[in-house]
Amino acid sequence: MRAIRIEQYGGLEVLRLQDVPLPRCEAGHVVLRVEAAGVNFADTRHRAGNYPWGEPPPTTLGLEACGAIEEVGKGVSGYKAGDRVAALTNGAYAEYARAPASMVIPLPEGMDSVTGAAFPLQALTAYHLTHTAHVVQEHETVLVHAAAGGVGLMLVQLAKLRGARVIGTTSSEEKAKAIRELGGDEVINYTTSLFDEEVLRLTQGAGVDVAYDAVGRATFERNFNALKLFGHLVSFGAASGIPEPVQPRVLYAKSLKLSGFVLYAVARLPSVWAQGMAQVVKLWQEGKLRVTVHRVLPLEEAAEAHRLLESRGSIGKIVLRVGKAAA
Ligand SMILES: NC(=O)c1ccc[n+]([C@@H]2O[C@H](COP(=O)([O-])OP(=O)(O)OC[C@H]3O[C@@H](n4cnc5c(N)ncnc54)[C@H](OP(=O)(O)O)[C@@H]3O)[C@@H](O)[C@H]2O)c1
DSSP, rough: OOEEEESOOSSSGGGGGEEEOOOOTTTEEEEEEEEEEEEEEHHHHHHHHHTTTHHHHEEOSEEEEEEEEEEEEETSOOOTTTTTTEESOOSSSSSEEEEEGGGGEEOTTTTHHHHHHHHHHHHHHHHHHHIIIIIITTTTTEEEETTHHHHHHHHHHHHTTTOOOEEESSHHHHHHHHHHTTOEEEETTTTTOOHHHHHHTTTTTTOEEEEEEETTTTTHHHHHHHHEEEEEEEEEEOOOOOOOOTTTTTHHTOOEEEEEOOOHHHTSHHHHHHHHHHHHHHHHHHHOOOOOEEEEEEEHHHHHHHHHHHHHHHHHEEEEEOSOOOO
């Protein structure tokens, strides 16, 4: 089968289209015939060697896929060959991918394979950021960094559904428009102004209840200034680089909370995980959670997908088209 692989960590040049054997279907797993694969910022970190959860090279990239089940492993019930599903996996940039049964989401009626590949990781991350890591309340003001990104646009919508006021940050007017269209109340261009000062101005000096930050180095420290008394900073990524270490005393003056989040920790709580999967699908079916797809590229153009993400050139999601959808 064709797959996008890395044999060493590095820049775009290490992404190679190769012919490799089909994945074996192990117990507790299914194998999908992949129609589309989602591209995540984490894939660019995996390629560069900065993703702690990534399999070391030689390996196939890609964390989520959508397609039809080809084979069902021992001990798996509830799925059969031909079922159309999305799944979190390792090795999604390929014609076939193996996924643990617990990471499989049956595709709802009316969802195409591009949307199916675009939503699982980013929607679940945003769902658990707003419902598990910090339970957003109606009276709260929420700051979302990189709010026009894949996770960002989901965070904006989910925080609005919780009833909160949402302030987003981004780097261009085109991206700001996308944030407002999905419900963002205010948008700050954090490349031309100091976002913490803008947040304080927009909140009459009070600050925000929670800040979601996966930008990292460029934004991290200023979040403490932008937070309200007893405010909460949730750090879940570092697109601009790893921040400097923090001294606990930075938190004292306003009794702040700093926490970290990774989606894979939620997967260790089966009932919370299953509830999140059901909820994001339900919200999509009800038309309350929109999936914004920026570009669909063929599998062999994975390098262009990474280039776009790393150059801040995307709004929402980039998807790789792998194979044809079953008739
Ligand atoms: N912890 C978890 O479980 C988890 C799960 C999913 C994603 N994440 C993290 O969440 C973040 C967003 O992921 P995503 O896949 O949705 O990507 P994305 O937000 O679609 O793309 C990354 C965005 O980050 C912003 N950015 C700021 N500084 C940047 C820089 N120096 N280089 C590149 N981008 C920069 C850009 O938006 P602007 O142009 O608006 O600045 C860019 O569009 C990533 O840090 C990712 O690792 C974490």
